[in-house]
Amino acid sequence: MRMWFKIIIFAYGFLVESGYADELDTCSLAAKGSPHFPANFSFGVATAAFQIEGGWNEDGKGPSVWDDFVHDHPQLIDDRTNGDVAVDSYHRFDQDLAALKELKVNFYRFSISWARIFPTGDVSSKNQKGIDYYNEIIDKLIANGIQPMVTMFHYDLPAEVQKNGGFLNSKIINQFASYAKELYKLFGDRVKTWVTLNQPLLYCRSSYGYGFYPPQYLNAGVDDYICMENSLKAHAVAYHTYRTQFYKKQRGKIGMAILSKFFYSKTNEQDAIELGLQFALGFQAHPLFAKSGGYPEVVASNIAKNSLKEGFNKTRLPMFDEKWRKLIKGSADFLGLNYYTSAFITRAKDKSKVLKPSWENDRDCDESVDPNWKIAKSPWLLCVPQGLEGLLKYIRDEYNNVEVIILENGWSDEENVEDNGRISFIKSHLQAILNAINDGCNVTGYTYWSLIDAFEWVRGFTTRFGLFSVDLSSENKKRSPRKSAGFYRNVIETKMIPDKI
Ligand SMILES: *[C@@H]1O[C@H](CO)[C@@H](O)[C@H](O)[C@H]1NC(C)=O
Ligand SMILES: *[C@@H]1O[C@H](CO)[C@@H](O)[C@H](O)[C@H]1NC(C)=O
Numbered sequence: 001m002r003m004w005f006k007i008i009i010f011a012y013g014f015l016v017e018s019g020y021a022d023e024l025d026t027c028s029l030a031a032k033g034s035p036h037f038p039a040n041f042s043f044g045v046a047t048a049a050f051q052i053e054g055g056w057n058e059d060g061k062g063p064s065v066w067d068d069f070v071h072d073h074p075q076l077i078d079d080r081t082n083g084d085v086a087v088d089s090y091h092r093f094d095q096d097l098a099a100l101k102e103l104k105v106n107f108y109r110f111s112i113s114w115a116r117i118f119p120t121g122d123v124s125s126k127n128q129k130g131i132d133y134y135n136e137i138i139d140k141l142i143a144n145g146i147q148p149m150v151t152m153f154h155y156d157l158p159a160e161v162q163k164n165g166g167f168l169n170s171k172i173i174n175q176f177a178s179y180a181k182e183l184y185k186l187f188g189d190r191v192k193t194w195v196t197l198n199q200p201l202l203y204c205r206s207s208y209g210y211g212f213y214p215p216q217y218l219n220a221g222v223d224d225y226i227c228m229e230n231s232l233k234a235h236a237v238a239y240h241t242y243r244t245q246f247y248k249k250q251r252g253k254i255g256m257a258i259l260s261k262f263f264y265s266k267t268n269e270q271d272a273i274e275l276g277l278q279f280a281l282g283f284q285a286h287p288l289f290a291k292s293g294g295y296p297e298v299v300a301s302n303i304a305k306n307s308l309k310e311g312f313n314k315t316r317l318p319m320f321d322e323k324w325r326k327l328i329k330g331s332a333d334f335l336g337l338n339y340y341t342s343a344f345i346t347r348a349k350d351k352s353k354v355l356k357p358s359w360e361n362d363r364d365c366d367e368s369v370d371p372n373w374k375i376a377k378s379p380w381l382l383c384v385p386q387g388l389e390g391l392l393k394y395i396r397d398e399y400n401n402v403e404v405i406i407l408e409n410g411w412s413d414e415e416n417v418e419d420n421g422r423i424s425f426i427k428s429h430l431q432a433i434l435n436a437i438n439d440g441c442n443v444t445g446y447t448y449w450s451l452i453d454a455f456e457w458v459r460g461f462t463t464r465f466g467l468f469s470v471d472l473s474s475e476n477k478k479r480s481p482r483k484s485a486g487f488y489r490n491v492i493e494t495k496m497i498p499d500k501i
């Protein structure tokens with residue numbers, strides 16, 4: 001008896017200390033204020049072209065860097081799957097549409113494969129069949145009361161564009177803007193929400209700094225920063241092209257998708273929290289939304305300081321001149337936020353193991369996680385809903401309460417249909433958004449990643465994020481609703497979070 005008593009006291013103390021005394025499920029969040037989403041709040045789901053379409057070389061489509069990568073390096077994909085067929089959405093959009101209708105979503109975020117409509121990347125190489133495919137998607141969505149939200153670039157750069165250096169060549173700026181301009185011409189009469197680039201810091205670091213993604217360059221702390229410079233410039237030119245040439249008639253809005261965690265400190269190191277936020281959110285959002293524009297001061301100064309220490313004769317971070325700083329500043333109508341997880345952060349202790357130069361070394365911090373946080377199938381994905389609330393409040397205070405649309409948020413598991421873990425994740429993150437809205441944050445939409453199971457890049461199909469599972473072995477790649485699909489539909493119908501699931 002005594003022993004049990006001690007264990008209970010110990011466990012209770014532990015829970016109190018970690019802040020979860022009355023909340024045994026760490027993937028949950030208490031409500032603050034009204035349980036209702038504003039009437040104009042919209043709900044959607046997302047996918048991306050390479051991850052679902054397949055039809056990789058059909059009807060005149062050109063190859064993308066990801067087609068080449070999965071063909072040249074099948075061993076780098078966990079289950080050796082690829083995007084050749086993926087879940088065959090190129091032939092099965094009607095099945096996706098049925099799933100969207102079942103969810104009753106307000107909008108569908110999907111991406112356009114640049115090389116499907118411009119096989120070489122150049123707008124002179126028009127492929128009508130690719131254009132027809134996206135026209136059909138857009139028209140069918142609208143006919144069913146679902147707003148199309150289009151991502152212009154979600155990693156699948158045309159292989160021909162990569163041959164010229166991709167995002168390392170400043171030619172990408174006008175190439176991307178010309179592509180964007182064609183998209184406005186082709187689809188802008190019906191598409192009213194555009195997302196230029198998906199998570200530039202992630203693809204720049206993965207593609208050019210670490211080689212996890214094509215073109216597998218390994219020049220951390222240098223080429224990833226050049227990629228960021230060209231990405232932000234390309235975004236800004238695409239934005240201004242719309243505002244000056246199309247906005248008057250088309251009246252849409254344009255943003256960029258920014259991935260960030262929120263950060264906590266066990267030892268109250270405010271400087272570490274600030275470094276964490278500025279090297280993630282700030283690296284991408286500060287140039288667009290901060291009053292001063294340009295990169296955050298701590299990002300610029302840390303990189304400059306390290307560069308000189310490492311023997312470079314100037315900073316490795318390409319700094320925007322006055323013209324570009326002004327052009328990029330304000331070049332977005334909303335902040336697109338991709339939020340998955342958060343971390344604890346401290347100033348770096350042992351710097352000997354960190355690659356130099358690199359973004360990690362420039363940030364000069366170490367991350368860790370709370371062992372109580374619930375973990376998804378993806379080892380990097382821990383359920384930290386309070387982090388989303390924290391990040392939204394930080395954005396409110398830092399960027400003048402700019403409109404925020406959550407463009408991605410999702411949970412991975414196995415092929416199971418009884419996905420209670422996903423329901424807890426969605427429920428707690430919607431609660432975080434509602435709490436933030438009740439505290440004055442300007443959040444207008446939520447997008448769950450993903451509608452259906454998708455090819456998750458180098459993880460292949462080993463991690464599943466879909467509200468609908470896809471039976472890859474079935475001939476028609478059958479989509480079946482998981483339990484979470486019913487939960488999400490209920491939220492969308494009632495515009496509130498149900499007590500019980
Ligand atoms: C949405 O509704 C809220 C009130 O519920 C209002 O404050 C806000 O301005 C509206 N936003 C838009 C984009 O209409
Ligand atoms: C700085 O270094 C680069 C190459 O690293 C070189 O091309 C350039 O001439 C150098 N500039 C100065 C002022 O030394």
Ligand SMILES: *[C@@H]1O[C@H](CO)[C@@H](O)[C@H](O)[C@H]1NC(C)=O
Nearest residue numbers: 333334400401402403404442
């Ligand atoms: C929310 O964002 C929109 C668009 O940027 C802006 O017009 C509106 O004033 C913002 N609302 C608040 C409460 O700041």
